[in-house]
Amino acid sequence: MSAFKTERDESQFTWADLGDLALGRPNLGRDAPVAVYRLLEFTLRDVLTARYGPTETSEILRAAGRVAGREFCHNVLDTTLGFDEFVAHLQQTLRELKIGVLRLEKADVAKLEFTVTLAEDLDCSGLPYSDEVVCDYDEGLIGGLFEAYTGRPFTVRETDCWASGGRVCRFDVRPAEPGTRR
Amino acid sequence: MSKQPATAGELRACLAQVTAAIDSLLTAKTPADVDVGSCPAEVQPVIVATNRLIAFVREIQDFITPLAKGDLSSPLPSRGNYLASPFKELHSRLSELTRQAAQIAQGDYSQRVDFMGEFSAAFNSMVEVLAAREEELRVASLIDDLTGVSNRRGFFVLGEQALRDAERSGTALTVVYGDLDGMKAINDHLGHEHGDHALRDVAELLRATVRDADIVARLGGDEFVVLGRSTPAEATELCRRLHANLDAFNAGEDRPYKLKLSLGTASFEPRRFRTLEELVGEADQQMYEDKRGDPTRWSETD
Numbered sequence: 010m011s012a013f014k015t016e017r018d019e020s021q022f023t024w025a026d027l028g029d030l031a032l033g034r035p036n037l038g039r040d041a042p043v044a045v046y047r048l049l050e051f052t053l054r055d056v057l058t059a060r061y062g063p064t065e066t067s068e069i070l071r072a073a074g075r076v077a078g079r080e081f082c083h084n085v086l087d088t089t090l091g092f093d094e095f096v097a098h099l100q101q102t103l104r105e106l107k108i109g110v111l112r113l114e115k116a117d118v119a120k121l122e123f124t125v126t127l128a129e130d131l132d133c134s135g136l137p138y139s140d141e142v143v144c145d146y147d148e149g150l151i152g153g154l155f156e157a158y159t160g161r162p163f164t165v166r167e168t169d170c171w172a173s174g175g176r177v178c179r180f181d182v183r184p185a186e187p188g189t190r191r
Numbered sequence: 192m193s194k195q196p197a198t199a200g201e202l203r204a205c206l207a208q209v210t211a212a213i214d215s216l217l218t219a220k221t222p223a224d225v226d227v228g229s230c231p232a233e234v235q236p237v238i239v240a241t242n243r244l245i246a247f248v249r250e251i252q253d254f255i256t257p258l259a260k261g262d263l264s265s266p267l268p269s270r271g272n273y274l275a276s277p278f279k280e281l282h283s284r285l286s287e288l289t290r291q292a293a294q295i296a297q298g299d300y301s302q303r304v305d306f307m308g309e310f311s312a313a314f315n316s317m318v319e320v321l322a323a324r325e326e327e328l329r330v331a332s333l334i335d336d337l338t339g340v341s342n343r344r345g346f347f348v349l350g351e352q353a354l355r356d357a358e359r360s361g362t363a364l365t366v367v368y369g370d371l372d373g374m375k376a377i378n379d380h381l382g383h384e385h386g387d388h389a390l391r392d393v394a395e396l397l398r399a400t401v402r403d404a405d406i407v408a409r410l411g412g413d414e415f416v417v418l419g420r421s422t423p424a425e426a427t428e429l430c431r432r433l434h435a436n437l438d439a440f441n442a443g444e445d446r447p448y449k450l451k452l453s454l455g456t457a458s459f460e461p462r463r464f465r466t467l468e469e470l471v472g473e474a475d476q477q478m479y480e481d482k483r484g485d486p487t488r489w490s491e492t493d
Contacts, residue, residue, distance in 0.1 A: 093294055097301065110306070112287035126283040128306075140271055174273040176280040 020076045024084040043107075043131060050132065050146070071149035078153020088158050092118055095158060107131065114179070121159060123182040125151065126169075130178050133171045142170035144178050151180055164189060197231030205230035209241050221249050247272045254278060263289065288314075295321070335409045337387055338394035346408035350418050350467045353406065357420070357459055364418070364459040365426040368474035369397070369433070370482065371413035372451040381447055389448055396440060396450070400433050415452075416471060426456040453482040 013026070030039045057066040082088060090098055100111045108131050115124040128134070132144050144167050152165040162185040169175035208225045215222035224242045227235055250268040255278050257265045263286055268275035284306050291302040300322035304311040333345030341349060357364035371393050378386040390413065397407045397415060405419030421429060433452065441449045455477025457470050464470045 093297075093299065097294075097299075112283055113290050114283055114286040116290070126287075128280070128283070138273075142270070169267070169270055169279065173270045174276055175270070176276045177283050179267070179279075179283070 022076050022080060024080055046131060067145040070145040071152075074146040074149020074151075075153040075156070076149075077146075078150040078155075079157045080153075081150070082154045082157035086154075086158075099154065103127075109134075109178075112177075121155075121161065121163075121184050123155075124179065125182060126177040126179045128177045130171065133178060136172045138174060139172045140174070141172055142167040142178075143172045144170055144180075147178065148180065151182060155182055161185075197233055201231050202234065205234050205238070209237065212241055212245060216245065216248055219252075221245075221252060247274050251275050251278060254282075258282060258285075298325075300325070335394075338391050338409050340394045340398065340415075341406060341408035343408065343410045346406060346410065346416060346418070347467060349406050350408075353418055353420075354459065354467050354470070358461060362420050363422040363425075364470075365421040365423060366457050366459075366470050366474040367417040367419075367426055367429060367433075368455045368457075368471065368478040369393070369415040369417070369452045370454075370478055371415070372453055372482070373448070374413035377448045385448060388446075389450060392440070392446070392450060393452065396436055397433070400436050401429065410471075414475075416474070421458075423456065423458045426458065430454045430456065453478050455479070455481050 012021075015021075054066060054070065057069055061069070085102060086095070087098055088095070096113055103109055103111050109127040110129050112126045112128070113123060114126050115122075117123070127144075127147060130144065130147065132147055136143065148165040148167055152163045155161075155163045155165075163182055164185040165180050165182050167178060167180050169177065169179035171178060205225075208230070212222040212225050222245055224245060225238045227238045227242065230238050247268075250272055251274055254265050254268050254275060258278065258281070263282060267279055267282065288304060288307065291304060294302050295318055300318055302318060304314045307314065333341055333348060335342040335345075353364060356362070371389065374386060374389065377389050390409070393413075393415060394407065394409060397417060401407060401417050402419060405417050405421075408416050408418075410416055417429070419426075419429075433454065437450050437452060455474045457464075457473035457477060459470055464473065
């Protein structure tokens with residue numbers, strides 16, 4: 010049985026925490042507008058920033074994204090596929106779920122270093138210009154996906170974002186240096 | 192003490208620098224920065240903005256000149272360079288397209304493009320044609336042109352799979368080996384056209400006699416095989432049916448030749464046969480026994 014409000018030192022999230030959507034929303038269904046998703050995300054970011062500051066807020070969102078990426082990979086994706094097939098599968102799934110259009114801009118599979126872009130990003134595409142990269146959650150999500158697939162920790166940093174003037178979000182993905190904060 | 196307002200001459204000199212810089216931009220040249228320090232304070236914000244514009248355009252030029260030649264390795268313009276955004280997006284699309292093309296080259300024909308406008312449809316169509324042609328070639332490489340049944344390669348591709356299935360599931364598997372007797376005489380006395388016709392007749396007769404799931408193949412020359420999930424008793428029955436059908440064919444067709452097949456069978460036993468070749472070899476041996484032995488071996492009265 011899930012316990013959403015119990016004290017915890019580390020993530021206890023499981024896929025079952027998302028609930029039975031077919032049972033719970035027989036009439037309204039599984040989907041909701043992007044604006045509703047962003048309303049949740051940006052009000053949460055707003056309150057977290059007011060309470061903990063922007064740096065810590067980014068860390069929190071990144072950590073949440075990492076849990077999401079890990080669980081998404083284990084519960085939705087096929088991790089037995091080879092790398093190229095896995096990327097194709099990931100691209101198709103992200104598109105079908107309307108999370109974004111993922112492209113692999115550079116890939117050094119031997120070094121596990123990648124540059125990925127996300128167009129029509131659920132989190133940020135269309136945001137007002139702020140000269141900031143804001144997709145902290147996506148950084149975590151992508152890192153969590155790669156970690157779950159490869160079994161190795163990754164550092165993901167956004168280098169371009171809609172909010173900073175880009176038209177795609179661009180992420181550098183590389184294995185985490187031991188001891189670094191992801 | 193307050194600073195004196197700029198003179199008209201100072202302003203003119205400064206604006207002349209700005210004008211020259213913008214003219215350079217408009218003629219696709221790369222201007223040097225305007226010297227902010229040499230301009231009066233009143234117009235310095237304009238100079239700073241102009242220099243920013245120059246820096247952005249310079250960055251874009253450095254990026255798109257190699258990009259226009261297909262070089263995707265140039266450093267991307269800086270994050271805040273709004274003007275560069277469409278070019279960076281184009282770079283992203285071309286990079287993905289390049290990766291997809293490399294995937295297709297490795298045989299992944301599931302790749303499709305939907306982000307390059309009209310080019311997408313042309314590209315996808317090319318991939319579909321490539322995939323169809325490869326499939327045609329693959330099928331053609333497994334089929335015997337003359338008779339339309341599997342060739343030797345096709346037989347072993349399909350047969351190895353059937354052998355693995357039989358090993359795993361423990362189901363019966365039997366090879367029937369058939370050799371068309373008198374083929375040389377047909378070729379020598381009636382000509383190769385009739386010889387080819389005889390081979391097609393045998394293939395058609397085999398297909399009409401066996402089950403749809405059985406594999407019929409011409410291994411070469413006048414040698415045919417049937418591989419199916421048959422027990423030894425079922426294979427014997429199949430041979431009888433084949434001979435009965437041959438008799439009916441020979442009685443009914445107005446051909447200048449008669450068809451006669453020597454047949455041999457071998458059933459898969461995991462301890463006895465390790466490979467399909469060994470199983471086929473045993474059926475071949477049995478066929479030679481048949482050729483040398485009792486001509487009424489497969490008759491209904493036997």
